[in-house]
Amino acid sequence: MIHIRDVAKIHHRGETEVHALRGVTCEIPTGSFTFVVGPSGSGKSTLLYLIGALDEPTRGDILIDGTSLHDFSEAERDRYRRDDVGFIFQSFNLLKNLDAVDNVLVPYMPGGITGERRHRATELLRCVGLADRLDHRPNQLSGGEQQRVAIARALLKEPSLVLADEPTGELDSETGAEVFGYLRRLHEDSSATVIVVTHDERYIRPTDCILRLRDGHVEEPDPVDTPSAPIDG
Amino acid sequence: MLKFAFRNLLSRPVRSLLSLLGLTVAIVGMVGLFSIAEGLDRMVSSTIDRIPGLVAMQPGAPIPLFSRVPAAWGTEIARVEGVHAVSPEIWQRVNAIDGKMIVSPPRFLFGTDIDAHANLKFSIYRDAMLPERGEFLVSADKGTMHAVVSRQIAEEFDKDVGDTLKVNGHNLTITGIYHCGSLLLDVAIIVDINRVRAMTRFDPSSVSSFYVEQKQGVDDEDLAERITDEFRGRELDTWKPSSLVAQNGSGSTVIDFAVRIEEAWKSFGKKRPADNSPTKSEPDDKAASLPETAPDTADSPPTLAVDDDLPLEVRSAASWADRFEKMSSDLDIFLLLMTGIGVTVAVLSIVNTMLMSVSERIIEFGILKANGWSRRDVLKLVIWESGLLGFCGGVLGCLFGLIVTLVVNALWPERLDLYASPQLLTFSLCFSTALGILGGGYPAFWAMRMLPMDAIRRG
Numbered sequence: 001m002i003h004i005r006d007v008a009k010i011h012h013r014g015e016t017e018v019h020a021l022r023g024v025t026c027e028i029p030t031g032s033f034t035f036v037v038g039p040s041g042s043g044k045s046t047l048l049y050l051i052g053a054l055d056e057p058t059r060g061d062i063l064i065d066g067t068s069l070h071d072f073s074e075a076e077r078d079r080y081r082r083d084d085v086g087f088i089f090q091s092f093n094l095l096k097n098l099d100a101v102d103n104v105l106v107p108y109m110p111g112g113i114t115g116e117r118r119h120r121a122t123e124l125l126r127c128v129g130l131a132d133r134l135d136h137r138p139n140q141l142s143g144g145e146q147q148r149v150a151i152a153r154a155l156l157k158e159p160s161l162v163l164a165d166e167p168t169g170e171l172d173s174e175t176g177a178e179v180f181g182y183l184r185r186l187h188e189d190s191s192a193t194v195i196v197v198t199h200d201e202r203y204i205r206p207t208d209c210i211l212r213l214r215d216g217h218v219e220e221p222d223p224v225d226t227p228s229a230p231i232d233g
Numbered sequence: 234m235l236k237f238a239f240r241n242l243l244s245r246p247v248r249s250l251l252s253l254l255g256l257t258v259a260i261v262g263m264v265g266l267f268s269i270a271e272g273l274d275r276m277v278s279s280t281i282d283r284i285p286g287l288v289a290m291q292p293g294a295p296i297p298l299f300s301r302v303p304a305a306w307g308t309e310i311a312r313v314e315g316v317h318a319v320s321p322e323i324w325q326r327v328n329a330i331d332g333k334m335i336v337s338p339p340r341f342l343f344g345t346d347i348d349a350h351a352n353l354k355f356s357i358y359r360d361a362m363l364p365e366r367g368e369f370l371v372s373a374d375k376g377t378m379h380a381v382v383s384r385q386i387a388e389e390f391d392k393d394v395g396d397t398l399k400v401n402g403h404n405l406t407i408t409g410i411y412h413c414g415s416l417l418l419d420v421a422i423i424v425d426i427n428r429v430r431a432m433t434r435f436d437p438s439s440v441s442s443f444y445v446e447q448k449q450g451v452d453d454e455d456l457a458e459r460i461t462d463e464f465r466g467r468e469l470d471t472w473k474p475s476s477l478v479a480q481n482g483s484g485s486t487v488i489d490f491a492v493r494i495e496e497a498w499k500s501f502g503k504k505r506p507a508d509n510s511p512t513k514s515e516p517d518d519k520a521a522s523l524p525e526t527a528p529d530t531a532d533s534p535p536t537l538a539v540d541d542d543l544p545l546e547v548r549s550a551a552s553w554a555d556r557f558e559k560m561s562s563d564l565d566i567f568l569l570l571m572t573g574i575g576v577t578v579a580v581l582s583i584v585n586t587m588l589m590s591v592s593e594r595i596i597e598f599g600i601l602k603a604n605g606w607s608r609r610d611v612l613k614l615v616i617w618e619s620g621l622l623g624f625c626g627g628v629l630g631c632l633f634g635l636i637v638t639l640v641v642n643a644l645w646p647e648r649l650d651l652y653a654s655p656q657l658l659t660f661s662l663c664f665s666t667a668l669g670i671l672g673g674g675y676p677a678f679w680a681m682r683m684l685p686m687d688a689i690r691r692g
Contacts, residue, residue: 054603055686075607081685082605093600097240106601109234110610153604 002028002051002161002193007060008216009046020046022216023060028195028209030065030160033187035204036197038213044197045165047213051195052085052163053077064161082107086154086192088183090166092146094138094153100125101134104153117156124152128182144175151182162186164196168203176200234610238617241590248586253626255582259575260630260665261637264653266568267661268638270561272652277557280417281550283357287457288553290442291469292546297442298324298341302545304440306464307349313460315451318352320345321440323426325433331390331399338647340386342400343421344429347375353446358411358423367394367409375425380405383419384412385647398422403432416650445547457547469544576668579626583672587619591676595683602685615677616670623669627662634661 009021021043028034028051036044049055051062053069062069064080072080087093094103104121105113125134128148130141138146147167154162164183168176180203187194196203204210212219242249289310294300304321311319323344327335343358347370350356358381359369369381380398387410392398398405400422413419430437447456548556591598598611606614635658638651 049686052603054599055684078602078605078607080605081603087603089600093596093603095597095600097244098237102237107604107606109237110606110613 001030001063001065003061003063003066004028004047004051005061005063007047007050007057007062009043009050009055010058011046019216021050021057024213024216024218025060026211026218028193028211030193031191032193032209033184033205033207034193034195034209034211035201036195036211036213037199037201037204038219040199041215042213043216044213048163048165048195048197051161052087053080054087083157084160086157086159086162088147088150088154088162088164088167090169092138092143092150092170094146094149096138099135099137100130100141100149100152103138103149104156106153107157121152121156124155125149127155128152142175143171144178147171147175147179148182151179151186155186158190158192160192162192162194164194166197166199168198168200177203234614235617235621238614238621241594241614241618242621245590248589249622252582252586252622253629256579256623256626256665256668257629257633259572259579260627260661261634262575263572263664264631264634264657264661265637265651266571267565267657268634268651268653269649270564270568271654271657272638272650273564274557274561275652275654276416276650277561278554280413280415281553281557283413283415283418284550284553285355286353286447287445287453287460287547287549288442289445289460289545289547292543294546296324297322298326300324300441301436301439302442302469304438306545307440307443309463310443310445310460313456313463315448315456315459316445317354317448318349318446320349320353320444320446321426322346322442322444323429323433323435324441325429325435327422328401329399330386333390338385338416339420340400341421342429342433343423344426344435345370345423346426347372353444355446357413357418358421361411361413361418363410363412367407369409369411370423370425374408376427377425378403378405378428379408379424381409381411381423382407383421384410385419386422389647401432416647453549453551457549457552460547461543461545464545465543467544580668580672583619583622583669584675586622587615587673587676588679590618591615591680594680595687598680598683599685599687608681612677612681615680616673619673619677620666620670623666623672624662626669627665630665631658631661634658 004024004026007021007024008019011018011020024043024047036047038044046055050057050069051064053072056070064084069077069080081087095106098106101118101121102109104124105117108117122134125131125148128151130145130148130152133141133145136145138149141149147170150167162183167179167183171179183194183196186192288297289302289306290297291300291302307319307321310316323342325342325344327340327342329335330340350359350370351372353359356369362369362381363384366384367381370379380400382392382398386398387393387407390398392407394407394410396407398407405422405424411419411423424432426440429435445456445460447453598606601611601614602608631653635653638653641649641651
């Protein structure tokens with residue numbers, strides 16, 4: 001279970017304070033497929049990054065299976081991001097100098113890449129339909145292909161938590177549905193907790209949890225109501 | 234990670250190349266400049282190593298060319314316990330050969346007492362005679378215009394044994410050709426001492442120096458001290474560098490440089506009379522108790538200080554080496570300053586390259602951190618990149634530097650002897666790599682401190 005307790009986050013832009021989150025309290029069940037929805041500027045991505053330990057809250061705390069992220073040391077945060085969390089970004093965030101396989105292997109580069117891990121990376125890329133794109137660099141791949149590489153990168157860790165920030169934001173509907181298909185399969189196969197930030201509620205299923213944010217607050221209690229127009233991914 | 238760092242550099246080829254070239258040029262300069270010092274060091278060391286005996290000469294004279302001592306002292310030196318043989322020598326600069334003015338490389342008339350020379354067990358020139366290229370001077374050559382010349386001189390003037398060489402207007406007949414393989418030694422035209430006196434109007438009662446060969450098992454320093462003590466209290470003008478150098482500059486950049494360094498050392502380490510008048514020895518008890526050299530202190534370099542109360546200075550191979558070491562350390566400081574300029578520019582270039590690279594890749598560092606890279610990992614990546622630049626710049630710099638020294642040596646074999654030792658090349662490579670790492674340090678630190686969230690947001 002992920003416990004989010006009175007989390008606030010203030011960004012400083014010059015002398016201006018931007019209140020991205022204004023005391024969010026909620027719980028995200030382990031193994032759930034959770035959507036964080038809300039208008040632009042509601043604090044969705046900020047909350048996602050805080051859960052992923054990419055940033056620290058100005059106030060409040062986040063507990064992952066009972067352990068406070070606040071209490072994590074620098075090394076523990078690194079390990080948490082490397083081993084437990086798989087990030088999928090809207091703009092794919094692949095490294096342009098690396099081919100598809102090496103992009104998948106990025107988390108393990110500092111520690112050295114074993115042959116077994118490289119083999120696994122190749123297999124994952126095959127699974128997401130990129131068998132003939134293994135040695136391609138990001139600029140040689142389409143948007144959908146890049147996002148699939150990013151998904152493979154997240155899958156390689158066999159993470160307990162997958163954080164996806166607008167994963168279909170730069171993709172057409174068909175490719176977006178395809179990407180969600182992979183996320184659904186990951187969720188079903190690994191029982192990982194998947195949290196997706198999105199504007200597009202068409203991909204939400206009745207069994208999914210929904211966290212609605214507006215102006216930095218939780219709009220409705222969680223787990224919340226079922227979506228109005230669920231779409232199979 | 235190394236592969237990743239390499240790819241990152243390749244992704245900005247022009248910038249990386251320019252930075253690499255900047256460092257390469259700096260390292261080429263470093264190798265080139267220090268190869269001068271190493272070449273000099275090697276040349277002098279190899280030359281000194283070939284001189285097993287002692288040289289007795291006028292105190293303070295940097296080399297025998299600038300020395301004058303009474304010829305009669307040779308007999309007294311020969312009587313000192315431990316002396317096996319004494320060979321009087323006259324050194325005079327050659328101004329013209331076959332109508333060609335000699336400036337650089339310099340050539341010297343070396344007048345030797347042929348009979349005394351024959352008594353030496355080891356003779357640099359005699360032992361370096363080329364086979365089937367004539368013989369060294371023998372008793373029959375006394376009083377004649379026979380000469381033994383170096384292979385360099387013979388080749389320069391297209392001469393061989395039996396040919397005539399016109400030196401300072403005098404015709405000499407070449408009877409032998411030697412080759413020592415040292416720029417400092419292969420400069421002599423060896424003639425009977427009395428003929429040199431006549432040719433150069435050298436004072437008949439003086440010689441430049443005495444080459445003293447010790448008996449087997451005799452310690453150099455002990456013998457030098459005994460000879461010096463033998464002459465303590467005698468009167469002899471000390472050498473006056475300002476006048477002699479002005480009149481008799483050797484014509485060799487290397488030798489003149491050595492003379493000037495020595496002059497500077499002495500003026501630094503010792504006060505001279507204001508009127509620059511000849512300093513006479515005063516054989517009183519106080520003077521007699523003075524050591525040959527002053528104590529070794531930082532303010533007064535010991536072996537280069539001149540004791541005016543000693544009319545004769547006896548130098549062993551060790552003291553020659555010591556003198557040269559001090560001169561070369563000064564040269565090293567000069568070269569270090571020169572190299573420093575190039576190195577500073579190269580480091581700034583690397584810092585600039587890496588700062589630009591880092592600032593352009595903020596998102597990338599955010600992605601890496603989001604994927605579990607620690608601050609240290611990011612630091613290592615940037616350091617790897619700058620270190621690679623440094624290493625490659627070092628490899629290229631050493632390679633081109635080595636080529637430059639070989640080309641220069643091939644182009645001017647009689648004038649220059651540059652030497653880039655394996656130690657110099659290794660040091661340059663390590664230094665270059667260290668510079669690269671240093672240059673990438675600040676940008677790496679900057680990249681390391683960025684929060685992943687901030688980095689990704691900027692994207």
